[in-house]
Amino acid sequence: MTKETIKPFNKVLIANRGEIALRIIRTLKEMNIKSVAVYSEADKFSAHVSQADEAVCIGPGPSSLSYLNIDAIIAACKITGAQAVHPGYGFLSENARFAQAVIDNGMTFIGPSPEAILKLGEKAHARALAISAKVPVIPGSDGIVEKDFLKAAKKVGFPIMIKATMGGGGRGMRPAFGEEDFQKALDTAQGEAKAAFGDGRVYFERLVLNPRHIEVQMAADNYGNVVAFAERDCSMQRKNQKLIEESPSPFVTTEVRKELCAAAMRLAKAAKYSGVGTVEFLMDENHDFYFMEVNTRLQVEHPVTELVSGMDLVKLQIDIAQGKKLEITPERALEVHCHAIEHRINAEDYKKNFMPCPGTIEEWSPSGGLGIRLDSHVHTGYTIPSFYDSLIAKLIVFAPERQTALKRSKRALNEFTVKGVKTTIDFHKIMVNDEDFASGNMNTGLVERIIKKDESNR
Incomplete structure (x- = not known):
């Protein structure tokens, strides 16, 4: 085993925006590491800009001219003296060329190597690697x-x-x-x-008919150590876009969980992976599971795993990038400490085919109380830009077991008030009151069935 070599960071640039940029900044503050935000002209008043230690404008509103502009981001790193770059999710987070550009300019990319991103990012190649690692494939x-x-x-x-x-x-x-x-x-x-x-x-x-979408969060250090955390159930999705995620899955047994996590760890080792990532599977009604893809980055739904495991996954990413060995064991990683459910709140009109609704928020009154976590960058008076994803908040509830978590979801969604723009809060209320969802009897087709039922009842 290679001796641990730690190169601590003093300053990290976040190559992203919105709630995930703010989420990363908060962990950096707790680690006493300076943060650098980048922002487009459209994001000048976003919370991630005001909360960072430094902020650099990298271009106009369209993401192609700002958050996808590799040269502008590298220039911001050089101007501010950032030693490392955290890509968040989306944008350039799974772009091997960007990861290589960060490395070529003498900085650390907080994520897997460009080689691993290429190996696992191209799905056909990832499938071949899964087969070689004896991971079941469709x-x-x-x-x-x-x-x-x-x-x-x-x-x-x-x-x-x-x-x-x-x-x-x-x-x-x-x-x-x-x-x-x-x-x-x-x-x-x-x-x-x-x-x-x-x-x-x-x-x-x-095509696997009526499957569940089950994914496993894994982490690997630079010394060959790999762990995997209890699964997330992401079956509640519309047009392959997740709306609700929860952990652990109400369908997965303890024995199947061990098999899922073992498969994810085998694949990570076969790819010589380093960093945090997610292995996604489809699972049929017989609990047979099949490899689907790997996301070589942090997931939108990472908070549910953080709550269930008690780990800060952003800190884990940064520690690995600094050269630290994993301190958590595979046995400890599999421990389930609560049940967590995440609701993605989007600025969309669900009654109009989920049409995006950018605009100015006139009132922002999020829910709180026992068992509630809110990840968001918006506030009263904030103007939602039209250039980016419509996600404005992640409402995460947690409780000792699922039924209590569901009660908290209902209470928190009823408390959450947003005026000035349409949001999907009301549709989440419909989903949590659906009998199949409440009983844990869901698959990737359930949301569409709920939509059709709601449309017929209007």
């Missing part, structure tokens, strides 16, 4: 499909899921149930992937 094409598309689809067997090899966030994914709808689904997936990621390549997987 039957599918042998790597990327570049010709004879229908022939390859027939070989896998309908129904199939067409998936962009560089996809993410549900983009570049389309189901095809037979030859009659295959070509349209293929064209749509390829076009969406090309527009979103600049790469229209795809691969195919057998």
Whole structure:
């Protein structure tokens, strides 16, 4: 085992915005590390800007001219003397070229190596690595499909899921149930992937009907030590976008949890991974699970794991990047200390097909009390920009067990008042009162069924 070599940071730049940037700043303050915020002209009055020790404007509102501008972010690092960069999630967090640029300019990227990002970020390659690590995978094409598309689809067997090899966030994914709808689904997936990621390549997987979306948070240091935490159930999603996440899953047994975590750790070791990441699985009604993808970054839903495990995952990321060994054991990481549920509150009108609703918040009165955590960057008078994701808050509730957590969800959602813009708070109220969700009987199709039921009742 290599001897531990620690290189402490004095100043870290956060290459992100909003609630996740503020979340990282708070941990940096607790670690006595100076923080540098970057911001676009549209984010001048965001809380992450005022709370950082320093802040640098990196361009106009559109993310292509600011938060995706590698040169501007590297320049901000040099101007402020930042020793490391935390990418948060989204934007450049899984961009190997950005990670390499940070390293090439003499700084530390707080995340996995560019090699690991490439290895696991391209889904077809990640699937091949999972197979080599004896992680169960869904039957599918042998790597990327570049010709004879229908022939390859027939070989896998309908129904199939067409998936962009560089996809993410549900983009570049389309189901095809037979030859009659295959070509349209293929064209749509390829076009969406090309527009979103600049790469229209795809691969195919057998479509698992009515699955649960289960994911495992893992962490690995630079010395070969790997741990995995109790799973998160992310089945409550619309068009592959998660709305509610919880941990532990009401469906997963202790024995299956051990198998899931063991599979995630095998994959991390096979990839020579260092940092925090998430291995995502689909699970069928028989508790059989299949590898889906790896997110080589912090997840939006990381707070539920923090509450269940008692760990600060941002601190864990920074400690690993500084060269510290993991102090937590695999056995300790698997301990479940409570039940946690996260509600993603978006500035959207759910009655109008979840249309984004940027604008100025006239009143912001979030819920509080026992068992409530709120991660947000907004406030009364804050203007939500139109350029970015519509997430404005993460309401996380926790309790000793699930039924009490559900009661707290209902209470907290009823307390939460936002005026001036439409939000999804009312839709979350509908979801938590659904019988299937309350009983833990959910899969990735439940949200769409709830939407249809609500529309018929209007």
